[in-house]
Amino acid sequence: xxxxILLTHADLGEALLHTAQEIFGQIERxxxxxxxxxxxxxxLRDLESIHDSLAGDDGxxxxxDLKGGNTWNVACRLAHExxxxxxxxxxNLAMVLSFLMKGESLSLDELVRTLKxxxxxxxxxxxxx
Amino acid sequence: xxxxxRNQDMPFAMVRVDDRMIHGQVVVGWASVLHPDRIVLCxxxxxxxxxEKELYESSFADSGIKINVFTVDELLRYIRSEEFEKExxxxxxxTPKDALRLLEKGVAFGCLNIGxxxxxxxxxxxxxxxYVDSEDIQALVEISRRGVKIEGQDVPSARKVDVVEMLQKxx
Numbered sequence: 001x002x003x004x005i006l007l008t009h010a011d012l013g014e015a016l017l018h019t020a021q022e023i024f025g026q027i028e029r030x031x032x033x034x035x036x037x038x039x040x041x042x043x044l045r046d047l048e049s050i051h052d053s054l055a056g057d058d059g060x061x062x063x064x065d066l067k068g069g070n071t072w073n074v075a076c077r078l079a080h081e082x083x084x085x086x087x088x089x090x091x092n093l094a095m096v097l098s099f100l101m102k103g104e105s106l107s108l109d110e111l112v113r114t115l116k117x118x119x120x121x122x123x124x125x126x127x128x129x
Numbered sequence: 130x131x132x133x134x135r136n137q138d139m140p141f142a143m144v145r146v147d148d149r150m151i152h153g154q155v156v157v158g159w160a161s162v163l164h165p166d167r168i169v170l171c172x173x174x175x176x177x178x179x180x181e182k183e184l185y186e187s188s189f190a191d192s193g194i195k196i197n198v199f200t201v202d203e204l205l206r207y208i209r210s211e212e213f214e215k216e217x218x219x220x221x222x223x224t225p226k227d228a229l230r231l232l233e234k235g236v237a238f239g240c241l242n243i244g245x246x247x248x249x250x251x252x253x254x255x256x257x258x259x260y261v262d263s264e265d266i267q268a269l270v271e272i273s274r275r276g277v278k279i280e281g282q283d284v285p286s287a288r289k290v291d292v293v294e295m296l297q298k299x300x
Contacts, residue, residue, distance in 0.1 A: 009153070035255050037246035040149055068188025069153035076184055 001056050004099045005050065005089055006032040007043075007075055008065040008089070020096045023116055027100060035071045043070075047078045051085065059084045059108030061099070061115065063091035086112045094122030138239035140208075146228055147244040149169045150175075151196060151221060152242065154284055156189045159219060162285040166216040167195040169204065171231065172223055176200040200233055208236065225261075225268035232275055239274060243281045243292050255295040258283045269296060 006013030013032030031050075035043055051060055052109050061065060062078065064071035067089035075087040086108065088095070097117035099111070142163045147155065150170050156265055160168070175181045177196045186196050199207060204220075207213055220238075222228050228241055243260050252260035259281050261269070273293045281290040 039249045039260075042247075042249060066153050068156060070149040072188065073152060073184060081181060088175055096164070104203070 001029060002099075002103050002106075002108055003054060003060050003071070004030045004103070005014060005060065005097070005098060006030065006096070007036060007062050007071045008091065009069065009071060010034060010036050016091065016096050017053075017078055019044075019093055022069065024087045024097060024100045029103070030031060030099065031037070035069075035074065040070060040074050043074045043108070046072065046078055048082075049127075050078060051078065051113045057084075057118070059086070059111070061112060062109075063103075063115070064089050065091055079122050084108060088112060088115055090119060092119050092122060093120035103105075130205065136239075137239065141220045141238055142217045143216050144222075144228065144231075144238040144240070145242040146225055146246065147224055147246045148246055150223055151198075152186065152187045155219065155221065156192055156194065156196075158284050159193070160194055160281065163219060164217065165194060165219045167197065168221065169196075169207070169221045170198045170221045171201060171204045171227065172198060173200045176203065180236055191300065200201055201230065204231070204236065205234060225265045227274050228270040232272060232277070238277065240278045244283050249260060253297070256290065257294065259292065259295075261296070266296060266300070269293070 006016055011034060013034060017027065017030060017032045033043070033046060038097040047062070054060060062075040062085065064075050064087060066072060072087065072089055079087050083085050095115050095118060101110060102114055132140065139179065142165050145155070151168060155168065170185060172253055175185065177195050178201065182198045189196060222231065241252060246260055246265060247258060248260045251279040252262045253258050269292060281292045
């Protein structure tokens with residue numbers, strides 16, 4: 001089973017989680033963490049303890065809001081020191097829904113690729129005909 | 130900026146203490162107000178760790194701002210270079226102690242911004258983004274004693290606060 005952490009500034013992750021719940025219904029294996037007003041070492045400690053609590057073959061995807069932001073830096077640190085952790089930036093609702101719909105059936109590598117594709121594919125400009 | 134025009138007391142666009150180091154508030158928030166040519170994080174351990182250095186230096190590669198992680202010695206060399214004379218620079222350190230070390234090594238700055246020293250156990254709160262322990266307090270007092278103005282301001286739109294005044298209330 002794969003798990004998703006929405007690691008964002010302020011309450012974006014929490015809001016995405018609530019919004020996804022409204023669309024998808026009850027959600028498991030997704031949680032939101034905020035980096036706001038927190039020391040990066042403390043955030044890393046939270047990520048490490050979540051990772052520790054996973055079963056051996058569980059994968060963890062950390063979706064962050066901004067590449068290069070504090071959320072990205074901390075998440076990459078976990079991915080650097082632990083196995084089966086991926087970090088993806090630019091989290092959006094389509095990405096979260098993609099995880100909910102496809103998270104169980106894909107391998108971790110496939111899942112991360114799919115999240116990137118589905119998240120990117122949702123960025124569309126309406127063309128007036 | 131030519132050396133002649135540069136204020137010798139404050140040769141940087143900003144010198145900032147931030148425990149998140151290079152991140153959005155600096156590269157997006159402050160850079161859009163200060164328009165630096167370069168952002169330098171001075172941090173001996175990170176500068177000597179290839180993986181971490183790359184993480185920070187590559188993060189905003191498409192921002193048009195040069196980003197470097199330097200050891201103290203590399204920073205001293207850079208400050209003496211011709212490049213530095215021409216560039217507008219935001220200088221970042223992780224802790225007040227690191228800022229004091231730069232002063233001791235002869236890096237001059239008249240103003241120090243405290244942008245983030247976030248909550249950790251056994252730290253005292255000055256405001257929601259500044260928490261200090263005895264090591265931070267000692268360094269800040271010494272920095273202030275050397276005539277450097279210490280201002281708290283996390284983002285450009287926030288009101289500046291006098292950190293020494295806030296320290297006096299908890300000491």
